[in-house]
Amino acid sequence: MELSGLQIFKYLPGAKKAEHSNCKECGCPTCMAFAIKLAKHQIDISSCPYISEELRNLYDISSKQPQKTVEINGLKIGGENVLYRHEKTFINKTAIAVIVKSKEEFKRAKEFEITRVNEHMKIDLVILKCEIEKELIGDTNTIRYEEFEKLPLLKIEKNTFSETAQELIKIRERAIKEKDEKYSSPIYIQFSAEKDLKVVCAEASFYICKYANMLVFEKFDEALISTLMTLRQNIYTDPQKPLQVESKIYEFNNPDENSLIFMTTNFALTFFAVANELESLPVPSYLIVTPADGMSVLTAWSAEKFTAKMVAKTLKKWDFASKVKNRKIIIPGLLAHMKKELEDEIKDFEIVVGTVDAYAIADFVKNYTK
Numbered sequence: 500m501e502l503s504g505l506q507i508f509k510y511l512p513g514a515k516k517a518e519h520s521n522c523k524e525c526g527c528p529t530c531m532a533f534a535i536k537l538a539k540h541q542i543d544i545s546s547c548p549y550i551s552e553e554l555r556n557l558y559d560i561s562s563k564q565p566q567k568t569v570e571i572n573g574l575k576i577g578g579e580n581v582l583y584r585h586e587k588t589f590i591n592k593t594a595i596a597v598i599v600k601s602k603e604e605f606k607r608a609k610e611f612e613i614t615r616v617n618e619h620m621k622i623d624l625v626i627l628k629c630e631i632e633k634e635l636i637g638d639t640n641t642i643r644y645e646e647f648e649k650l651p652l653l654k655i656e657k658n659t660f661s662e663t664a665q666e667l668i669k670i671r672e673r674a675i676k677e678k679d680e681k682y683s684s685p686i687y688i689q690f691s692a693e694k695d696l697k698v699v700c701a702e703a704s705f706y707i708c709k710y711a712n713m714l715v716f717e718k719f720d721e722a723l724i725s726t727l728m729t730l731r732q733n734i735y736t737d738p739q740k741p742l743q744v745e746s747k748i749y750e751f752n753n754p755d756e757n758s759l760i761f762m763t764t765n766f767a768l769t770f771f772a773v774a775n776e777l778e779s780l781p782v783p784s785y786l787i788v789t790p791a792d793g794m795s796v797l798t799a800w801s802a803e804k805f806t807a808k809m810v811a812k813t814l815k816k817w818d819f820a821s822k823v824k825n826r827k828i829i830i831p832g833l834l835a836h837m838k839k840e841l842e843d844e845i846k847d848f849e850i851v852v853g854t855v856d857a858y859a860i861a862d863f864v865k866n867y868t869k
């Protein structure tokens with residue numbers, strides 16, 4: 500495991516109130532500042548002349564890369580250095596590869612694409628067990644099967660799901676906790692074409708969470724891959740960087756000055772859930788997306804990122820009141836308690852409490868516009 504700033508500090512003169520404590524020779528104002536920088540690899544350990552042998556050894560071990568990275572035409576596999584996503588973030592998402600044995604299969608794999616939360620996802624790697632013309636390959640990431648087998652990846656082949664899962668966990672733990680070189684190769688699991696699709700889906704879902712670096716499918720199935728990519732996207736987003744969309748006023752179905760006005764925060768999942776519903780409404784609408792550091796409505800409210808003052812500021816910034824005649828803004832049902840506060844602050848608009856869930860918007864609008 501990587502050493503934290505606090506763990507490093509314990510070994511420095513500053514923590515022991517020893518000679519040279521906070522002497523600044525390293526260029527940092529205090530030993531604690533040095534420790535924090537060292538933990539982030541922003542300073543060389545030798546900048547402090549008073550490092551103990553014990554700390555140097557510990558730091559050397561902790562700085563070793565626990566898992567190697569293997570690159571296939573720009574696709575990075577492995578390179579992970581934490582066990583749990585909340586510790587830092589996972590680095591390279593579990594790659595999804597398919598083995599193709601015919602031109603038809605190749606075409607299906609090449610054309611496959613899904614878009615979710617603004618991310619376009621395609622098959623990461625197509626492993627060729629047949630000849631495909633260069634022109635047809637285009638920019639698809641491919642590798643010959645014989646070449647793929649020579650890569651420094653570790654294939655896990657156990658008889659049961661339970662054995663495979665235990666092996667994956669064991670290997671990741673040894674790589675991360677003990678930095679054991681024997682376990683530093685990125686891992687992949689190969690699914691046979693004969694295996695039941697539901698079982699493949701369940702097992703592959705587990706392996707994406709713990710801890711396959713790559714999944715290889717001998718049979719290409721669009722529904723299976725869509726499901727796995729959706730799961731993978733959720734696991735591999737950086738928890739420190741919430742998915743967010745641009746904060747602005749979005750328009751659906753050519754709204755005019757009398758169209759419905761909805762409001763939400765810039766958390767991407769909320770935005771796309773609401774946007775999908777507004778797109779399919781039989782009436783046009785606006786969606787005001789307020790800046791909230793990518794937090795969902797209730798989280799933003801509790802973190803004071805969605806306040807009446809901020810909403811008023813946002814509307815003023817876009818001069819929205821002068822653009823529309825409609826004087827009613829529909830807010831998410833979860834923020835019903837803010838109705839009065841918002842109305843006190845936003846003099847130009849009346850606040851209408853909308854639905855808690857996005858899927859209920861269509862019914863809400865049906866009754867609202869009766």
Ligand code: SF4
Nearest residue numbers: 521522523525530547
């Ligand atoms: Fe502390 Fe070493 Fe920096 Fe001096 S040189 S402040 S002892 S970390």
